[in-house]
Amino acid sequence: MSGFLDYHSYVVRGSVRDNPALERSVMMCNGVSQWVQLMILSRHTAQQRAQVFTKFIHVAQRPKKTNKKTKNGQKE
Secondary structure, X not given: OHHHHHHHHHXXXXXXXXXXXXXXXXXXXXXXXXXXXXXXXXXXOHHXXXXXXXXXXXXXXXXXXXXXXXXXXXXX
8 A cells, every 4th residue: 555655645745755765766766767877878870779779779668577385485
């Protein structure tokens, strides 16, 4: 329920200030975004930038592998 209240607080206030969970999430997302931009823009040619961009697209399209365990402790 805390997640909903955090989100509700953000919608009402329009800010993540005084909302540590959302603030951390936004900071993490911004950090990843800046890293991706740096990786793409650090290439010298448009073709190299396109290759890096394409690689990120392919990585993002991969399904996330979960590490779920069943009740008896075995992996699914």
